[in-house]
Amino acid sequence: MTHSVEEHPSHEIHLPKPSYWPMFLGIGFALLMLGFLFWRSTATEALGQGLMIGGLVVMLGAIGGWVATNIRARVRDHAEVLGGPEAAKLAMWTFIGTECIIFGGLIAHMIYLWLRDTDVNHALHNLEALLIVSVNTFFLLTSSLCVVLGLAAIQRGERLGLAKWLAGTAVLGAAFIGIQAYEYSKLFAEDITLTSSQFGSGFFFLTGFHGLHVFVGVMWALVLLVYTLRGGFTREAHMGYEVFGLYWHFVDVVWIFIFTLVYLL
Numbered sequence: 001m002t003h004s005v006e007e008h009p010s011h012e013i014h015l016p017k018p019s020y021w022p023m024f025l026g027i028g029f030a031l032l033m034l035g036f037l038f039w040r041s042t043a044t045e046a047l048g049q050g051l052m053i054g055g056l057v058v059m060l061g062a063i064g065g066w067v068a069t070n071i072r073a074r075v076r077d078h079a080e081v082l083g084g085p086e087a088a089k090l091a092m093w094t095f096i097g098t099e100c101i102i103f104g105g106l107i108a109h110m111i112y113l114w115l116r117d118t119d120v121n122h123a124l125h126n127l128e129a130l131l132i133v134s135v136n137t138f139f140l141l142t143s144s145l146c147v148v149l150g151l152a153a154i155q156r157g158e159r160l161g162l163a164k165w166l167a168g169t170a171v172l173g174a175a176f177i178g179i180q181a182y183e184y185s186k187l188f189a190e191d192i193t194l195t196s197s198q199f200g201s202g203f204f205f206l207t208g209f210h211g212l213h214v215f216v217g218v219m220w221a222l223v224l225l226v227y228t229l230r231g232g233f234t235r236e237a238h239m240g241y242e243v244f245g246l247y248w249h250f251v252d253v254v255w256i257f258i259f260t261l262v263y264l265l
Helices: 021-039 042-077 084-116 127-155 159-189 198-229 239-263
Strands: none
Touching (some): 021 042, 042 198, 084 198, 127 159, 127 239, 159 198, 198 239
């Protein structure tokens, strides 16, 4: 005997309402690529930089708006994630797998440059540079501890404890980005820039790409913080935080490889 979907509404697939955010995401990416093309030319370098920054801002805003809209829709409609928690975790693991390929290629490029010239990263080996990156590494690893403690808190049903550790994660992630910006300023002062050499372009692209992931993680943590304070997570239902934890730990593990293979070699 067959049954129609209408007879079992709980098995209906929940689809989000139409959204303009993907269109803005595409516009931001187009501006980013257009800016890159202009940036490659000396005559239009400044214009290219402006377009890339603008495109990046539009992309981040679109991603944030899209995610926030979907979260609000799921909460309002009391919708479950299609496939349940395991499907959500599988999706994150799939994303992490693709990111591993990208980061692996970028790190391999830096190792190749070092094998060609073992003194190529000499600017990273002075005491001040190593102290800066060591402090930054400590902050990022400590933020992973905050994520673990936050999970333990919500598993005990302590929502305020989770909020506290989420705030700590966001603060430490923001500190990492700020210190990295200071490190960049020191390298710029030594004429090591994105266009100064193959090492410069490889280094800034790798660490900047990782820094972008940290920034996204900080924004995600702040969204979850607000969601937590509004009663969003419980002892029984906190899958969204677990998925965030997978992402944040991945970002930390990648940094350990960058710290070891780029700074310490």
